[in-house]
Amino acid sequence: MVVVGSFVAGCGNGPSTTGAGNPSGPPAAELSVGTDSGNELRFIPSELVAPPDALVRVTLHNASTQAHNLTFENPIHGGTRTIVEAGASDAVDIVTPGPGTYRFVCTIHVGMSGTLEVR
Secondary structure, three states: OOOOEOOOOOOOOOEOOEOOEOOOOOOOEEEEEEEOOOOOOOEEOOEEEEOOOOEEEEEEEOOOOOOEOOEEOOOOOEEOOOOEOOOOEEEEEEEOOOOEEEEEEOOOOOOOEEEEEEO
């Protein structure tokens, strides 16, 4: 399931920048990703979609009993707090690069990853 919607309100770690520039104003899209509520180390959904060259807010909802985070790999720079406790949420604003598929990971758990498709 891919969630793409309008931004209403909230706070995050502020915009991060990529080589794509630094759009200003409210986020063009708000994406939501959770974690498995059991012992599986996975993001749900593991695939997100966003527009290119846009300010996008990504919110991690940690439904797990373990701490997690969500960090984008190059060329996207940004991530949630290093530790998002079980039952907590945290948001990060990013600027998406051009079209392509980009990876995000939980730096606490090796192998826990997902993708952001920019199109």
